[in-house]
Structures are given as structure tokens and as C-alpha cells.
Amino acid sequence: MSLFDWFANRRKSVPNSQERPEREIADGLWNKCESCGALSYTKDLRANQMVCLECGHHIRVYSDDRIEQLIDANTWMPINEGLHATDPLKFRDRKKYSDRLREFQEKTGHLDAVETGIGQLETLPVALGVMEFQFIGGSMGSVVGEKLTRLIEHGTREHLPVIIVCASGGARMQEGMLSLMQMAKISGALERHREARQLYIAILTHPTTGGVTASFAMLGDITIAEPKATVAFTGGRVIEQTLREKLPENYQTSEYSFAHGFVDLIVPRTQLKKTLAQLISLHQPQLSLGRSQSEELEPPDTHVFPAQTHAFELSP
Numbered sequence: 381m382s383l384f385d386w387f388a389n390r391r392k393s394v395p396n397s398q399e400r401p402e403r404e405i406a407d408g409l410w411n412k413c414e415s416c417g418a419l420s421y422t423k424d425l426r427a428n429q430m431v432c433l434e435c436g437h438h439i440r441v442y443s444d445d446r447i448e449q450l451i452d453a454n455t456w457m458p459i460n461e462g463l464h465a466t467d468p469l470k471f472r473d474r475k476k477y478s479d480r481l482r483e484f485q486e487k488t489g490h491l492d493a494v495e496t497g498i499g500q501l502e503t504l505p506v507a508l509g510v511m512e513f514q515f516i517g518g519s520m521g522s523v524v525g526e527k528l529t530r531l532i533e534h535g536t537r538e539h540l541p542v543i544i545v546c547a548s549g550g551a552r553m554q555e556g557m558l559s560l561m562q563m564a565k566i567s568g569a570l571e572r573h574r575e576a577r578q579l580y581i582a583i584l585t586h587p588t589t590g591g592v593t594a595s596f597a598m599l600g601d602i603t604i605a606e607p608k609a610t611v612a613f614t615g616g617r618v619i620e621q622t623l624r625e626k627l628p629e630n631y632q633t634s635e636y637s638f639a640h641g642f643v644d645l646i647v648p649r650t651q652l653k654k655t656l657a658q659l660i661s662l663h664q665p666q667l668s669l670g671r672s673q674s675e676e677l678e679p680p681d682t683h684v685f686p687a688q689t690h691a692f693e694l695s696p
């Protein structure tokens with residue numbers, strides 16, 4: 381029996397009834413709110429940015445929808461869209477990592493778990509990264525790390541505020557140590573961005589956990605969370621089993637993090653764009669003064685950086 385089989389068997393024997401139900405994306409004509417049970421037209425929900433009209437529950441959205449919600453129409457320019465993982469460890473769990481990657485690429489239409497680019501937010505130029513939870517749980521591997529690092533470096537060079545919308549189960553185990561290295565790499569890039577006196581805003585959405593929480597999600601000059609999002613490092617069950625203590629009721633939520641000073645603002649999705657525009661204008665008043673001219677954004681740097689690892693490559 382391999383070590384993996386042993387773990388898989390062990391896991392089967394552990395009842396996981398305590399797990400919270402996973403939020404699903406509404407794609408049908410109607411959507412039943414998993415929080416209050418209200419039935420709504422998906423069209424009406426979309427008009428309200430997928431926030432339940434009855435109870436305010438924030439339904440999960442795709443990264444493309446997030447970009448549409450935050451960035452002014454026809455101003456989005458993606459950066460490094462062609463980066464994809466190469467599976468240098470030849471990792472295999474229940475299936476080959478390379479097969480898993482292909483499967484998620486087909487399912488989501490994206491090469492990996494983050495979209496990065498530049499665009500205008502209420503005419504203010506920003507560098508934006510949005511994690512895609514539907515792609516292997518938004519896990520952070522070498523591509524997520526590299527794309528975010530390049531985005532932040534682009535922001536530093538071009539004096540742009542950086543916004544990262546986090547949604548992640550943590551580091552990507554199929555890339556082992558290469559995943560963990562991304563935490564330091566992104567944090568280093570953020571520090572250089574800070575030294576250049578530029579603004580970085582982290583947005584925590586459901587769920588923001590693991591290595592993402594332990595790095596760039598918690599390094600924002602301003603940290604914003606969506607209401608009732610799970611914000612955690614380790615899963616609650618693991619902590620309870622380790623400490624042999626019951627955790628507080630709303631532990632690992634936006635509200636708990638806010639009450640304990642880890643989050644600066646809890647902003648409903650419908651108010652997010654406006655709030656971001658206000659914060660950026662406060663930080664860079666000269667930008668908002670020149671807004672009326674609606675200056676053209678420089679196209680993103682297409683320069684190919686020397687690869688620090690061989691864990692990813694650019695598509696031809």
C-alpha cells in the first residue's frame with residue numbers, strides 16, 4: 381500500500397458531516413438562496429452582483445464576473461494570460477496532476493487559478509488580480525505566484541495601486557515546495573511596491589485560507605472583506621482536534637477578523653467598486669483630479685521575465 385492510499389483510506393473513515401456546505405455558482409434560470417431559501421431570477425441576482433435580494437447572502441461568482449463588476453467596460457487588459465503549470469514534480473494523487481490541470485482548464489476556460497491585468501476602476505487606473513476558486517479551489521501554485529508577482533511588479537513600475545481579490549483553499553499541494561515558495565515571492569514584490577509608496581488593497585472573499593491568508597491576503601495597506609466570508613489559516617476542525625477545545629461560534633469569519641483587527645472594512649459586494657474608488661482617490665488625489673481627461677493606460681509590459689523555476693512556461 382502506498383503512503384497516498386493509506387492517507388486516502390484513513391480519510392474515508394473520518395466522518396465529514398461537520399463540513400460546511402460548499403457554495404455553488406448559480407448558472408440556471410432560477411437560483412435558490414442557500415442561506416434564506418428565497419427563489420430569485422438569476423438575471424435579477426446578476427443585476428445585484430449575485431447578492432441575495434432577500435437576505436444579502438453573497439453567492440460565489442466567477443473571476444470574469446468579478447472583473448466585470450470592478451473594472452470599467454472595455455478597459456481590461458490581461459497580463460501574462462498564457463502562463464501555465466508544467467508539473468515538474470510529475471505529481472500524482474488519485475489522478476495525474478497534468479490530467480487534473482487539463483480537466484480544470486477545460487472546465488473553467490482559464491489556464492490557472494488567477495486572472496491578472498490592468499484596467500480602470502471608475503476611470504482610475506489599477507492593477508487587479510482576481511483568484512478563481514473554481515480552478516482547483518483557487519489553490520496557489522507556481523503560476524498563481526508568478527502572475528501575481530508580475531502584476532505587483534508592473535504596478536510598482538507604473539505607479540499603479542494593486543488590488544487582489546482573494547479566494548483560495550491555500551497552497552497547491554500538487555506542486556509541493558514550489559507552492560510554498562510563492563508566499564515569499566509575492567510578499568517580497570509587495571514590499572517593493574510599498575517602498576515605492578504605492579497602495580495595495582487585499583479583498584478577502586469566501587473562502588480565503590491557508591497559504592494565501594498567510595501571505596498576501598494579510599499584507600494589504602487596507603484589508604477589505606466581503607460579509608460572512610470564511611477567513612482562516614487552518615480549518616476549524618483541525619484546530620479543534622489539536623487544541624481539544626470548542627471554537628467560538630463565528631470564528632474564522634470576516635466579522636470575527638474585523639472584531640479582532642485583522643480586517644479594516646467589511647464591504648458588501650454591491651458597494652465594493654465605489655469604496656475602492658474612494659480609497660484610491662484619497663491615496664492618490666492627483667489621479668482623481670486628472671480623471672476627467674480619462675487618460676489612456678499604457679499597454680502591459682509584454683517582456684518575458686527569466687523564469688526562476690521551471691514550474692511554469694508561457695504558451696506559444
Ligand SMILES: [Zn+2]
Binds near residue numbers: 413414415416436437
Ligand atoms: Zn438569501
